[in-house]
Amino acid sequence: MTIRHHEIEHFRRELEAKRAELTGPRDAEGIAIERAADSVDEVVLANERELVVERLNREANLIRQIAGALERITTGEYGICLECAGPISAKRLTALPWAALCLSCQESADREPGEPAMPRPSSSILEAA
Numbered sequence: 001m002t003i004r005h006h007e008i009e010h011f012r013r014e015l016e017a018k019r020a021e022l023t024g025p026r027d028a029e030g031i032a033i034e035r036a037a038d039s040v041d042e043v044v045l046a047n048e049r050e051l052v053v054e055r056l057n058r059e060a061n062l063i064r065q066i067a068g069a070l071e072r073i074t075t076g077e078y079g080i081c082l083e084c085a086g087p088i089s090a091k092r093l094t095a096l097p098w099a100a101l102c103l104s105c106q107e108s109a110d111r112e113p114g115e116p117a118m119p120r121p122s123s124s125i126l127e128a129a
């Protein structure tokens with residue numbers, strides 16, 4: 001099964017929209033945390049910072065995956081598993097347009113920790129979808 005051209009265009013738009021969403025302005029959040037500094041317990045504040053940092057890391061990861069997917073669109077390798085070179089199903093790409101691995105390779109990557117071919121966040125997103 002090959003992904004058709006208009007489908008790739010669709011995924012490209014999805015990827016670009018998602019990236020724009022992730023790289024958009026987020027000043028309000030940082031300001032809110034700074035402002036809370038006077039009234040909130042130091043520990044709570046540190047906790048909150050940690051959560052924000054964690055989320056930003058996750059998002060940075062996702063942005064990298066999106067950039068990789070957009071690059072694969074350019075090189076004509078989009079929808080092809082990086083691990084086994086098999087096709088990634090359209091259903092999987094619809095749920096996860098930046099998927100770099102087919103489902104079975106992703107599953108074995110998830111099972112084997114260390115050197116993940118793909119970072120964790122994607123699988124939790126897949127489960128939520």
Ligand SMILES: [Zn+2]
Nearest residue numbers: 081084102105
């Ligand atoms: Zn595969």
